[in-house]
Amino acid sequence: MSSGITVNGLTKRYGAVTAVDRLTFDVEPGKVTGFLGPNGAGKTTTLRMLLGLVTPTEGRALIDGRRYADLSEPRRAVGAVLETTGFHPGRRGRDHLRILALAADIPFSRVEKVLERVGLADAADRRVGGYSLGMRQRLGLASALLGDPNMLVLDEPANGLDPAGMAELRDLLRDLAGEGRTVLMSSHVLSEVAQTVDRVVIVAAGTLRYAGTLTELTSAKTETLEAAFLRLTSNQDTDPASGAAPASAHR
Incomplete structure (x- = not known):
């Protein structure tokens, strides 16, 4: 059983820029957690540090209590999709x-099981170069x-998913969380996030603005x-724990 994700004091600097x-x-097992923030907030950098693709300047990001690099079978422990461009267009x-x-x-x-689960079984023998963006998203999720x-x-x-595809994704993620898995997803589609997640983590300018349940927020x-997202990401003096000002944004 997963013990979830623990991020503690995670920092990444590129020269004079703190990303x-x-x-x-924390990201709890058995729940869907939305990782939200405006463009440039540091979301992708954080996910890349979690997956061992970027080395933190300070702090740590742990998966079931271990760094990604220390996992004995990473593909069996973590399924990740950071982009949908790593497919050979001529390959089925x-x-x-x-x-x-x-x-x-x-x-x-x-x-065959994952093709069926993501709704791609009927297109499995088509070349990826002919896939729509939504189909490539499904293939990434299958991976x-x-x-x-x-x-x-x-x-x-x-x-890239149409409304039906987003509804299917919502059901799939909630089913996976219901099986006791840890699900962390970033998204700019806030209306869909609101229907999918149990918890949210909101960041802006590389700092934590809120971490807790969607209901409490x-x-x-x-x-x-x-409305909560816009309030939290536009006010840099907001307390990351409660959403109230003024308190340290770096707890």
Whole structure:
């Protein structure tokens, strides 16, 4: 069973620029957590540090208590989608997944299961170069699910999906969380996030603005997620724990 994600004092500096500044939050198993922030807030950098693609300047990001680099079978522990451009256009969708399965010593039978689960079974023999953006998103999600991981880290998984596709994604993510998995997703589609997540982590300018349940965030001031998001990301003096000013933004 997953013990979730722990981010503690996570910081990344590029010379004089601080992209992520002492972020601290937890992502619980059995729930869908939305990771939100405006462009340039440091979301992707944070996810890349979590997945060992970027080295933190300070702090740590742990998966089930360990760094990603220390996981013995990372594809079976974490399924991640950070972009949907890493596909060979001449390769068929099924073959793309089979190559990943072969590299991770995962049986090909698992390929068929994930194709079915993400709704891509009928297009599995088409070349990826002919896929729409939404279909590439589904293929990326299938890749993330291939190792049957306890944890999913998804960057903008709803990008390019039509309303039916977003509804299917919503149901899938909630089903996965219901199985006890840890699900962390970033998204700019706040209306969809509001229907999908249990908890939210909001960042702006690399700092934490809020971490807690969606219900607590929206009910305290009787506002929508969009209104709360705009309030928190436009006021740099906001307390990250409660949304009230003025308190340190770096707890």
